[in-house]
Amino acid sequence: MIKVENIQKSFGDEEILRGISTVFEKGKTNLIIGQSGSGKSVFLKCLLGLFKAEEGLIYFEDKAIQNMDEDQQRDLREETGMLFQGGALFDSMTVEENIMFPLRMFTKQKKSEMQARVNEVLSRVQLEGANKKYPSEISGGMQKRVSIARAIVNKPKYLFCDEPNSGLDPKTATVIDNLIQEITHENNITTVVVTHDMNSVMEIGENIVFLKFGKLVWQGNNDEIFKTDNEDVTDFVYSSDLFKKIRDVQLKENS
Amino acid sequence: MRYLRDIGSYFLMIKRIFGSFTKGSVLKELIFKEIEDLIISSLGIVVFISFFVGGVIAIQTALNVNNPIIPKSLIGFATRQSIVLEFAPTFMSIIMAGKVGSLITSSIGSMRVTEQIDALEVMGINSLNYLVFPKIVALSLYPLVIGISMFMGIFGGWVAGVYGGFSSSTDFIAGLQDDFQVFHLVYAFIKTFVFAFILATVPSWQGYYMKGGALEVGKASTNSFVWTSVLIILANYIITQLLLS
Numbered sequence: 001m002i003k004v005e006n007i008q009k010s011f012g013d014e015e016i017l018r019g020i021s022t023v024f025e026k027g028k029t030n031l032i033i034g035q036s037g038s039g040k041s042v043f044l045k046c047l048l049g050l051f052k053a054e055e056g057l058i059y060f061e062d063k064a065i066q067n068m069d070e071d072q073q074r075d076l077r078e079e080t081g082m083l084f085q086g087g088a089l090f091d092s093m094t095v096e097e098n099i100m101f102p103l104r105m106f107t108k109q110k111k112s113e114m115q116a117r118v119n120e121v122l123s124r125v126q127l128e129g130a131n132k133k134y135p136s137e138i139s140g141g142m143q144k145r146v147s148i149a150r151a152i153v154n155k156p157k158y159l160f161c162d163e164p165n166s167g168l169d170p171k172t173a174t175v176i177d178n179l180i181q182e183i184t185h186e187n188n189i190t191t192v193v194v195t196h197d198m199n200s201v202m203e204i205g206e207n208i209v210f211l212k213f214g215k216l217v218w219q220g221n222n223d224e225i226f227k228t229d230n231e232d233v234t235d236f237v238y239s240s241d242l243f244k245k246i247r248d249v250q251l252k253e254n255s
Numbered sequence: 256m257r258y259l260r261d262i263g264s265y266f267l268m269i270k271r272i273f274g275s276f277t278k279g280s281v282l283k284e285l286i287f288k289e290i291e292d293l294i295i296s297s298l299g300i301v302v303f304i305s306f307f308v309g310g311v312i313a314i315q316t317a318l319n320v321n322n323p324i325i326p327k328s329l330i331g332f333a334t335r336q337s338i339v340l341e342f343a344p345t346f347m348s349i350i351m352a353g354k355v356g357s358l359i360t361s362s363i364g365s366m367r368v369t370e371q372i373d374a375l376e377v378m379g380i381n382s383l384n385y386l387v388f389p390k391i392v393a394l395s396l397y398p399l400v401i402g403i404s405m406f407m408g409i410f411g412g413w414v415a416g417v418y419g420g421f422s423s424s425t426d427f428i429a430g431l432q433d434d435f436q437v438f439h440l441v442y443a444f445i446k447t448f449v450f451a452f453i454l455a456t457v458p459s460w461q462g463y464y465m466k467g468g469a470l471e472v473g474k475a476s477t478n479s480f481v482w483t484s485v486l487i488i489l490a491n492y493i494i495t496q497l498l499l500s
Binding site for chain 2 (some may be wrong): 048073080089106
């Protein structure tokens with residue numbers, strides 16, 4: 001569980017996050033959504049500790065990251081997996097070396113144990129046999145899956161995903177969404193996904209936080225988001241023609 | 256103001272490089288990889304340039320010394336002094352700023368653009384130690400490269416002097432041994448260590464703190480060459496003033 005209390009962050013005179021408080025629950029896929037410029041990525045970077053918030057506290061379980069010393073923060077990061085927008089795989093390493101990297105850095109496992117774990121997670125993301133390929137030799141969707149494998153190989157407590165579907169076709173995007181959700185449930189991880197993809201919202205939005213101009217304006221799940229009267233949310237959700245048409249059909253049926 | 260901020264950020268980077276260390280076994284591998292990328296892969300170009308520049312120095316000295324009073328051994332002497340004092344340590348370092356410096360900036364810059372550095376940080380790894388420290392260690396072998404450059408430069412001078420008919424081998428070798436001061440070698444290698452540190456850290460700073468995309472990686476590589484060269488020239492002047500004057 002991650003609890004956020006009154007997080008504020010500015011760059012110069014510009015306020016990016018204006019007092020966000022929320023809870024990201026364990027064993028659920030928690031989504032942060034909102035338009036570009038709403039502060040989603042800055043919020044995620046604050047959660048990850050890459051940006052320091054000027055005000056507020058972020059609790060991982062019962063400990064605030066702001067009150068942790070360097071060693072505690074490093075331990076926390078070892079318990080954290082991250083899926084970056086572009087995958088962020090190390091170009092100079094093979095798929096296997098990429099996935100093994102966190103194990104080599106943070107564990108004292110033998111090579112054979114690490115190899116077994118790598119094969120296990122590769123199998124989990126359905127990439128058996130891709131061990132010796134380089135990131136440049138595999139597709140974008142496969143890179144995302146390798147990135148997920150690397151994020152979960154060290155059995156993290158927290159999984160963060162930054163726009164996991166960007167640049168992917170709808171079918172592959174759904175595969176990635178489902179994979180994230182399945183892994184979250186299987187391992188009882190606290191997962192936080194930043195996205196503006198409404199398909200992801202529909203597929204895996206178990207707890208959705210909607211941001212606008214750095215403020216949390218709505219929170220709910222993927223059922224509630226289509227029923228809410230909140231204008232900011234409906235503006236965002238029904239900005240796509242597809243969702244507008246679905247809503248019109250539903251309204252016609254209801255009337 | 257921007258320059259002051261950049262200088263501050265450079266020294267903060269140096270401090271962070273020697274902060275929390277990467278796991279020893281991983282670091283060892285990284286160091287060997289950097290030795291291969293930065294040192295071994297540079298030897299070919301160093302040997303090639305040094306040999307021919309040494310030859311040119313010998314020929315030009317010979318062509319400019321027509322007075323029969325001046326001994327032919329001057330060709331060997333001038334070649335040695337030029338190569339040992341300036342060409343090998345300083346000008347070879349500027350050439351290396353182009354080769355090694357651009358490689359360092361573009362590789363770290365690409366990692367910045369593709370979020371690979373963020374990935375390291377999120378994992379709790381000191382990315383500066385992971386990326387830059389192995390380069391500093393690898394480039395501590397840089398004096399070896401310069402030693403090879405000195406040898407090849409003098410050898411090139413000997414080949415051009417003797418086989419070009421400008422000097423006999425005996426005269427050339429006599430010139431090499433004439434008024435030889437060990438301190439000149441010490442001075443050259445002290446310079447080389449300083450240049451090696453500049454070569455490892457300035458391009459790293461340019462790559463690590465760059466912002467933007469692929470185009471900016473190219474710009475950062477150009478800036479890296481310019482600033483590394485400027486700092487090498489400045490350091491050269493200061494060290495020469497301190498040690499030789």
